Structures are given as structure tokens and as C-alpha cells.
Amino acid sequence: MKLNGGQALMRSLERQGVEIVFGLPGGAILPAYDPLIDSTIRHVLVRHEQGAGHMAQGYAQATGRPGVAIVTSGPGATNIVTPLCDAYMDSVPLVVITGQVPYAAIGTDAFQECDTTGITMSVTKHNFLVSDAQDLPQVIHDAFHIATSGRPGPVLVDIPKCIVDPRNPRSALEWYEPDGHDLPGYRPRTEPDPAAVATAAELICSAQRPVIYSGGGILKSRAADALLRFAELVRIPVVTTLMNRGGFPDDHPLCLGMPGMHGNYTAVTSMQRADLLITLGARFDDRVTGKVGAFAPEAKVIHMDIDPAELGKVRQADVAIAADCRPGIEALTEAVTALGGAEAQADRRQWHDTIADWQERYPLVYEAGDSGGALKPQFVLEQLRDATPDDTVVCAGVGQHQMWASQYWRFNHPYTWINSGGLGTMGYAVPAAIGAKAGRPDRMVWAVDGDGCFQMTAQELVTANTERIPIKVAILNNAYLGMVRQWQEMFYEERYSEVYLSPDLPDYKGWAEAMGCEAMRIENPAEVRPAIEKANEIDDRSVVIDFRIDTQEKVFPMVPAGASNDDIVLDPSQQPPPR
Amino acid sequence: MAGTKRHHTLVVLVENKAGVLARVAGLFARRGFNIESLAVAPTEDARLSRITLAVDAESAPLEQVINQLDKLINVVSIRELAPEESVERELLVVTVNAAGDTRGQIMDLVRIFDGRVLNVGPDKLMVSMSGGPNRVDDFESLLRPYGIVELQRTGKVALPRLAKAGGEVGEF
Numbered sequence: 001m002k003l004n005g006g007q008a009l010m011r012s013l014e015r016q017g018v019e020i021v022f023g024l025p026g027g028a029i030l031p032a033y034d035p036l037i038d039s040t041i042r043h044v045l046v047r048h049e050q051g052a053g054h055m056a057q058g059y060a061q062a063t064g065r066p067g068v069a070i071v072t073s074g075p076g077a078t079n080i081v082t083p084l085c086d087a088y089m090d091s092v093p094l095v096v097i098t099g100q101v102p103y104a105a106i107g108t109d110a111f112q113e114c115d116t117t118g119i120t121m122s123v124t125k126h127n128f129l130v131s132d133a134q135d136l137p138q139v140i141h142d143a144f145h146i147a148t149s150g151r152p153g154p155v156l157v158d159i160p161k162c163i164v165d166p167r168n169p170r171s172a173l174e175w176y177e178p179d180g181h182d183l184p185g186y187r188p189r190t191e192p193d194p195a196a197v198a199t200a201a202e203l204i205c206s207a208q209r210p211v212i213y214s215g216g217g218i219l220k221s222r223a224a225d226a227l228l229r230f231a232e233l234v235r236i237p238v239v240t241t242l243m244n245r246g247g248f249p250d251d252h253p254l255c256l257g258m259p260g261m262h263g264n265y266t267a268v269t270s271m272q273r274a275d276l277l278i279t280l281g282a283r284f285d286d287r288v289t290g291k292v293g294a295f296a297p298e299a300k301v302i303h304m305d306i307d308p309a310e311l312g313k314v315r316q317a318d319v320a321i322a323a324d325c326r327p328g329i330e331a332l333t334e335a336v337t338a339l340g341g342a343e344a345q346a347d348r349r350q351w352h353d354t355i356a357d358w359q360e361r362y363p364l365v366y367e368a369g370d371s372g373g374a375l376k377p378q379f380v381l382e383q384l385r386d387a388t389p390d391d392t393v394v395c396a397g398v399g400q401h402q403m404w405a406s407q408y409w410r411f412n413h414p415y416t417w418i419n420s421g422g423l424g425t426m427g428y429a430v431p432a433a434i435g436a437k438a439g440r441p442d443r444m445v446w447a448v449d450g451d452g453c454f455q456m457t458a459q460e461l462v463t464a465n466t467e468r469i470p471i472k473v474a475i476l477n478n479a480y481l482g483m484v485r486q487w488q489e490m491f492y493e494e495r496y497s498e499v500y501l502s503p504d505l506p507d508y509k510g511w512a513e514a515m516g517c518e519a520m521r522i523e524n525p526a527e528v529r530p531a532i533e534k535a536n537e538i539d540d541r542s543v544v545i546d547f548r549i550d551t552q553e554k555v556f557p558m559v560p561a562g563a564s565n566d567d568i569v570l571d572p573s574q575q576p577p578p579r
Numbered sequence: 580m581a582g583t584k585r586h587h588t589l590v591v592l593v594e595n596k597a598g599v600l601a602r603v604a605g606l607f608a609r610r611g612f613n614i615e616s617l618a619v620a621p622t623e624d625a626r627l628s629r630i631t632l633a634v635d636a637e638s639a640p641l642e643q644v645i646n647q648l649d650k651l652i653n654v655v656s657i658r659e660l661a662p663e664e665s666v667e668r669e670l671l672v673v674t675v676n677a678a679g680d681t682r683g684q685i686m687d688l689v690r691i692f693d694g695r696v697l698n699v700g701p702d703k704l705m706v707s708m709s710g711g712p713n714r715v716d717d718f719e720s721l722l723r724p725y726g727i728v729e730l731q732r733t734g735k736v737a738l739p740r741l742a743k744a745g746g747e748v749g750e751f
Contacts, residue, residue, distance in 0.1 A: 121602060122609050126652040129597070146652060185594060185655040309646035 004171040005133040006032040006164035009097070010039040011175065012140035018068050020044060020059065020438055022052040026072025027112055029099030031165040044438065044467050049076050051431040051460040053083020057092045058435025061418045062393055062443075064222065066093040066147050067435060073099045074112030077158075078119065082425055084154045085123035089422025090243060091220055093152035095143050102162040103131065103170065116158045125153030133163045133173040141178035150188025151307040152220055190306065192323035192331045200278075200302045200319045201335035205344045207276035207300075209351045210236045213259070213288075216243030216421070217281015217305060223326040224248065224414040227280065230333045233341055235348070237355055239267040241282055243421045246411035256355070260288040261559045262403040265362035265577070268557070268565050270355055271296050279303045281325040284314035285422070294564035304328045358577075364407055365571050366553070372524070374550035377401065377476045380528055381408040384446065384474055387532045391416060393445045395433040397453030398424045400482040403555045405448040427456025433471040434464045444472070444536065451477040451501055451508070458511065464542045465516035472535050473512075473544045478551045479503035486554045503548060512544035521546045586615045587641050588660045588667065588737050591630040594653040595621060602651050603630060610647055613638040616669075616734030627655060631736045660737050669735040670709040671719060676726035678702035685725060692718045703728060 003011065009032055013021070020042045025033045036043055046052040049071045056067025071080050077098040087094045101110040117127045126146050128139050139157055147155040162168040204210060218227050224247050231238050231254050238248045239259040248255050259267040271277060277299045282288070289295040292314060303310075303317035304325060311320040321328055336344070366378040381404055394409055396402040396419040411417050418436055420428040433447035454475050464471055476482075481499040488496050512519035518538050522531045522545055535543040556571040570576060593599045600619055607614050613635035622629045634644055645657050660667075677685050678701075685704055689696060694708035708718050712735050719730070 117598065118601065121598075121605050125650075131597075183652060186652050307650070309643065309650055311646075312640070313643060 001175040003175045004166040005136050007035045008136045010035045012137050016144045021068040021070050022055040023070035024049055026076050028073035028161045046463050047459040049079035050082055053080040054428055054431035055435030056094050057087050058418055058432030059439040060092050062436035063439035066095055068095050070097040074114045077116040084120055086420050086423040086425045087154040088123045091152050093147040094154035095147050096156045098158045100158045100160040103160040120156050124156050127156040129158045133171050138178045142181050145181055189322050190324035192321045192328045196319055196321045197331045197335050205339050206346050208346055209274050210276040211270050211274040212236050212238040213277045213279045213282050214238055214244050215241045215282025217325045218244050218247035219414055221325040223329055226326050226329040230329050245406055245417040246414050249412040250410040251412050258406055262555050264364055266358040268568050272565050274299045277301050283310045290559045290565040377404050377549045378408050380547050383528045384532055385409050389444055393436050393443050395429045395447045397429040397449045398426045399450045400555050401448055401450040401476040426453045430457045431460045434469050437469045437471050447473045449475050452481045461515040461517055461542050470542050475546050476549050477546050478549045508546040517542045517544045519544045523548045585636040586633045587636055589632045590658045592627050592655045595626055595628045599653045612644050618734040618736045664740050665737045666740055667711050667735045667737040669712050669715045670733040671715050672707045673730045674703055674705045674728040675722050677704040681725050688721055
């Protein structure tokens with residue numbers, strides 16, 4: 001069957017099971033948008049290409065399926081570099097299609113030309129420049145394979161205009177169904193080495209003070225069930241990193257919650273005092289370890305990761321297991337069972353008692369404030385958490401609101417927490433929430449956003465309302481770039497440099513209404529719950545609530561950047577623990 | 580000089596595709612790995628190119644370099660060649676001042692090191708010489724006092740040493 005490149009592209013995407021793409025057309029990609037009209041694929045027309053990328057990420061993180069975005073050459077491509085880098089850092093499977101100037105024009109500084117594959121080389125798992133229309137079905141087939149297998153990540157396919165333009169003879173191809181992949185250098189390993197698993201199982205059974213350090217790899221490999229079974233078998237407490245919130249239920253007695261720079265005291269300190277870290281799909285990020293040399297000084301380390309380059313990158317492992325978390329954890333469970341399972345575990349009553357004591361003495365706290373005073377962000381989040389369904393998907397931007405959301409929500413289901421962890425991209429919440437809602441229309445989706453973040457990508461609410469993908473946005477408006485303000489207060493002698501944003505400019509309620517949203521401004525604690533309940537009733541358009549929160553409020557606990565996790569700073573109301 | 584610093588030699592087989600060298604070089608730059616020398620050429624298999632890389636051993640743990648390289652989709656295989664397990668060669672082309680009496684001394688050095696004279700000027704000589712990196716270093720340093728005008732080294736290439744079946748296999 002004779003097709004042109006544009007038709008082959010759509011057919012290839014359909015063949016991959018793509019149901020929705022996020023994009024914005026332009027000159028170079030224009031011919032590919034014509035066969036889109038006849039395709040079964042739904043296209044969501046964004047207002048900025050960055051929005052398309054983050055929507056694809058939100059979709060992927062909510063569904064586990066690869067997110068797809070289509071943009072044009074030049075500025076279309078450069079505008080999606082941030083989502084590519086974000087997806088690369090957080091291992092999110094994406095396939096991004098970019099238009100390119102016609103092959104013959106490449107290298108001539110043509111209109112809207114940029115070196116897309118060169119620019120994105122270091123922020124993609126792989127990228128392709130298609131030079132022959134005949135290659136297109138195979139390249140798309142390979143792109144999805146690479147994006148979704150092994151350690152997932154973004155793959156970019158750059159397609160010159162001549163290849164999708166039916167008027168150009170270069171666009172002609174004979175359609176075929178690709179069969180297999182000719183990728184001799186790509187062999188992701190998924191099954192663990194049995195010898196390493198056996199050694200790890202022995203270490204686990206004999207450990208006195210073990211902690212399971214679980215990261216985003218749990219969610220990527222759909223291993224939440226396997227982790228639960230394993231943790232319950234060995235009865236070892238679990239910390240869930242920012243990328244694995246929801247990967248182990250917060251309400252489970254073994255769950256210690258989030259470790260790291262703004263982690264709770266027990267999660268941070270249990271790792272510091274541990275004699276064994278069972279690291280599953282985590283990568284010893286600096287925001288978790290604090291000063292690396294002082295991190296978990298007494299712990300032996302079991303490190304399981306699908307990416308062998310993560311093993312030994314930051315912390316030398318005593319047992320390194322290159323494996324996908326799901327088969328890896330299942331193998332560990334089996335090996336521990338063979339050694340006697342629950343009965344074979346060392347006596348850890350003292351360790352569990354110590355942990356329970358920390359939890360009791362150093363819980364997350366905030367000063368409630370009086371009823372007429374400014375809203376406390378933690379109070380808003382508690383109300384939001386308690387007034388929404390248990391399986392609500394929560395998306396966050398980056399900053400104080402993100403940390404409070406991670407701290408104060410109770411995540412009891414996988415794939416209910418979507419945020420920008422590695423890259424820390426402000427403005428992530430709104431488009432990611434739209435993508436998540438597009439993928440999970442059955443779920444309620446709340447974006448918890450800061451006022452600074454909201455201003456970066458709010459225009460996508462127009463997309464949400466036009467495309468009837470209703471989300472809800474809680475802006476925790478403290479009129480500041482709050483996290484930067486917090487650092488300036490704590491570490492720069494309260495010298496506030498370029499962090500004030502104003503609570504009223506823009507008028508968030510008016511702005512949201514102009515974009516077709518229902519909008520509210522809430523200033524009193526008594527109004528919080530009714531406003532959330534009202535928002536939850538609205539299903540035909542997006543809702544934005546501008547919560548005016550206390551400007552002074554800071555995120556605690558906090559490990560100052562570069563400090564040891566032992567130097568954790570608690571809420572001022574809490575007694576510092578004895579050293 | 581590739582022969583003297585502490586380094587690892589990696590032989591990296593890559594798919595012979597556009598932009599592969601940029602991917603490898605970009606990875607090294609991004610991760611802060613230092614390349615001591617680099618040689619790239621097609622292999623006996625037209626689909627593959629062989630990159631011989633000398634990596635500064637101080638800049639990163641070898642395992643990390645190999646694992647990061649292996650993540651590049653176009654990298655097919657990576658092999659570390661320890662100096663004692665490999666035969667290494669490098670080519671040097673140099674133009675050196677060679678007026679009057681010194682010309683004969685330089686010709687002696689060229690002969691001793693199995694070099695060749697490529698081009699002769701009234702007061703200069705262009706010579707080439709190939710050998711193991713240490714030997715090339717020696718040759719270069721012996722020429723230096725005469726005044727080097729221009730110099731180019733290729734970066735080393737290497738292949739694994741053949742098995743010693745039934746006695747020593749000599750290095751030629």
C-alpha cells in the first residue's frame with residue numbers, strides 16, 4: 001500500500017495504541033496535521049508547546065502508557081525542551097514528534113530551523129532524525145520501544161517536512177508493519193542476578209535496623225503490589241521518596257513517608273541510623289542524601305535499579321542488583337521466603353520501638369493560627385485531602401506548595417501523585433493535571449500550585465476548558481516565590497531579593513474566569529471547606545481557587561542544602577532531638 | 580601524552596550512523612569525563628565503527644564511564660583494554676627544524692625509531708613515526724630540543740593481544 005509520510009506517521013501512532021496526542025501545528029509539521037483529521041487519534045490543541053510536553057508527561061504518569069506530543073520545528077521544538085529534560089530526569093516515557101525543515105534545507109539556517117536532535121541529545125533517552133520516508137514506520141516502532149522499555153524516558157523523532165508532504169516525492173513509501181527492532185546496542189536487562197539476590201536476602205534477614213528506601217522505579221515497573229508483599233513479609237519500614245509517593249500506602253503501619261530535604265524526621269533519621277538500606281528503584285538523589293559523605297553512615301546498601309549506571313554512581317552498593325523492580329522484588333521475596341521468611345528475620349523490636357518513638361515525638365506539625373488570621377497552607381491541604389476522594393490524582397508544581405502537598409496528603413494508591421521531581425520545573429502542575437485527567441477521566445484531578453508556578457503555564461486552562469478536560473486548581477497564593485523567600489529568610493539574613501509577586505496582580509479569580517473557569521478567592525479558614533466542596537461539585541469546566549495563605553509560613557523539617565541529614569531543622573515549636 | 584598519564588583504554592563499537600560521535604563526545608562533556616585521546620574509523624563490518632578512547636582515570640570511575648556509554652542506544656559494545664592485554668599504536672607526523680648539523684642527528688633518530696621522512700625543506704624536515712604511545716612519547720621528546728614547528732598525533736588505536744599459543748607471539 002502506497003502512503004505518504006504523514007499518513008504513515010498517523011498509522012504508526014494508531015498501531016502503537018495511541019489514543020491522544022498533545023500538540024500545536026506549525027509550518028514544518030503542517031502536512032502531518034492533514035491526515036490527523038482522518039485518524040482515530042484525539043488531538044488536544046495546547047496554547048504553548050511546553051504545555052503539550054507536560055500534558056504528555058501527566059498522561060504518562062497517570063496511566064503508565066507513553067505520552068505523545070507533536071510540535072513544529074524551531075521554536076516549537078525548543079519550547080518542548082523543558083518537558084523533555086523533565087521527563088528524562090524523572091524517567092517518564094514520552095514520544096515527541098517534531099517537524100523539521102525539508103531535508104534539503106537542513107543546515108542552511110532556514111526559517112524555523114534549529115538543530116533539534118543536537119539540542120535534545122542530552123535530554124532524551126534517544127532521538128532520531130528521519131532521512132527517508134520508508135524508515136518512518138520502523139523509527140516510530142523503535143521510538144515507542146525505547147521510550148517504554150528498560151528505564152523509561154523521552155524519545156524524540158524529528159521529521160523533515162518533505163517526508164510528510166504528499167506533494168514532495170520524498171514522502172512516498174510502501175507501508176509495512178514493522179516486525180522487531182534492529183537495535184544491536186539496546187538490550188535492557190530486567191531479570192536480577194540470582195546470586196546477588198541470594199546475598200541480599202541474607203543481609204536482609206540478619207539486619208538489625210533495616211529501612212526500605214523506595215523510589216520512583218517502583219511506580220515505573222508497576223511494582224507497588226510486589227513492594228507491599230515484600231515489606232509485609234520482612235516487616236521492614238518503608239520510606240517513599242518524592243517520586244514514589246503512593247507507591248506504598250501512607251496509611252500502612254510500616255510506611256514512614258517522605259525522606260530528604262523536606263522529609264519528616266522519622267523518615268530522614270531512620271535512614272541515618274539504619275544498618276541496612278534496601279534501595280529499590282531510587283538513585284541517591286542529593287535532595288534525599290543531603291551531604292553524601294554523612295548519609296546513612298552505618299548502613300550497608302542493597303541497590304536495585306534497572307539502570308546499571310545508577311549502581312555505584314553516588315553511593316557504592318554492598319549488593320548491586322541491575323533489575324527491573326518488579327521481578328527484582330519478587331525474586332527477593334522468594335529468596336527471603338526460602339530462608340524462612342518472617343521467622344528468619346532478626347529481632348527488630350527495639351528498632352520498631354525507636355521508630356515509633358520518633359514518630360510520636362517529631363510528627364509533622366504547624367502552628368494552627370487563629371481563626372481570623374491568614375490561612376495556613378497545611379490547613380488548606382488537610383481540608384483538600386479530607387474533602388476529596390481517596391483516589392484523587394494530585395499534581396504539583398515546584399516549591400513550597402509541592403513539599404506541603406507531599407507532606408500533608410495521604411497517598412494510598414499508586415499513580416495518584418504527579419510532580420516534577422528531578423528537574424524541578426515550575427509551572428508543571430496545570431498542564432500535567434490536564435494530561436492526567438485526559439488519561440484518567442474517571443478520576444478527580446487537583447493541581448496544587450503556587451502563585452509563581454501558576455503564572456508560568458496558566459494559559460493551558462484555556463486548553464482544558466476548550467477540550468472539556470476539567471481540572472481543579474488550588475493556588476496556594478503567598479504572593480512570593482515562596483521557597484526562594486524561605487531560603488533568603490533562613491540563609492541570607494532576611495535579605496529578600498526579587499521574590500515578591502503581589503497577591504492581587506494578576507487578579508487570579510478574574511484571570512481564571514477569563515479562561516472559562518469557575519473561580520473563587522478564599523481568605524478565611526471557615527470558607528475553605530465549603531469552597532472545596534463547591535469545586536468538587538463542578539464537572540463541566542475547570543475550577544480555580546485562589547487561597548490567600550500566610551506569607552511567613554515555611555516548610556519544615558528542612559535539611560539545609562549541603563548539610564548532613566543529622567542537622568535536620570524541625571518546626572520551631574518542636575524541641576530539637578538530642579544528638 | 581597518552582602513554583604517560585594514568586588512563587583507561589576503551590574500544591567502543593558503535594553503529595555507523597550520523598551523529599554517533601557527537602553522542603559519545605557529548606556524554607563525556609556532560610558527565611565531566613576527560614578524553615585523553617580519540618580515534619574513530621569504520622571497521623571490517625560496514626555497519627559498525629570502532630572508537631578507541633583513552634579516558635583519564637582520575638576524572639571518573641571506569642565502571643561509571645562504561646555504564647553511561649552503554650546507555651547510548653547506538654553503542655553496541657564496550658571493551659576495556661588493559662595495556663598488557665593489548666597492542667596499541669599511534670601515528671605521529673611532525674615538522675622539525677633541521678638546518679645544518681642537526682639534520683644528520685634527526686635522521687639518526689628517525690632511523691632508530693623506524694620513522695620515515697615525508698617531506699624535505701631547506702631547513703626543516705617532516706617525518707612520521709608510529710608505535711606504542713610510550714615510544715611515540717620518547718620520539719617526540721627527543722625531537723623537541725631541535726624545535727618542533729608543527730606536530731599532529733592521531734590518538735591511539737588498539738586491538739586485543741592474540742592468545743599465546745605454543746610460545747611467545749612477538750610484537751612487531
